[in-house]
Amino acid sequence: QRGGSPSAFDRVLGARLGSAAICRLLKGESGCMVGLIKTEVAATPFDVVLRNKKAFDQNLIQLAETLGN
Numbered sequence: 001q002r003g004g005s006p007s008a009f010d011r012v013l014g015a016r017l018g019s020a021a022i023c024r025l026l027k028g029e030s031g032c033m034v035g036l037i038k039t040e041v042a043a044t045p046f047d048v049v050l051r052n053k054k055a056f057d058q059n060l061i062q063l064a065e066t067l068g069n
Contacts, residue, residue: 016041 006014013036020034020041032043 017034017036020043024030024032024034024043029043031047032045033049034041034043036042
């Protein structure tokens with residue numbers, strides 16, 4: 001998810017990811033998400049996505065809370 005008006009990159013990325021997702025579904029593939037890894041569109045199985053948890057940066061959480069008030 002990105003904020004603001006979409007750039008040309010955003011529009012092309014949306015088309016690339018949407019196309020990759022549909023192509024996988026039409027091939028009968030499921031249980032994964034598509035995303036950009038470096039410059040390539042790639043699919044990652046959900047179990048891998050859920051296994052690789054990242055810790056939240058507490059400073060960013062505090063910043064978001066401050067800006068949200």
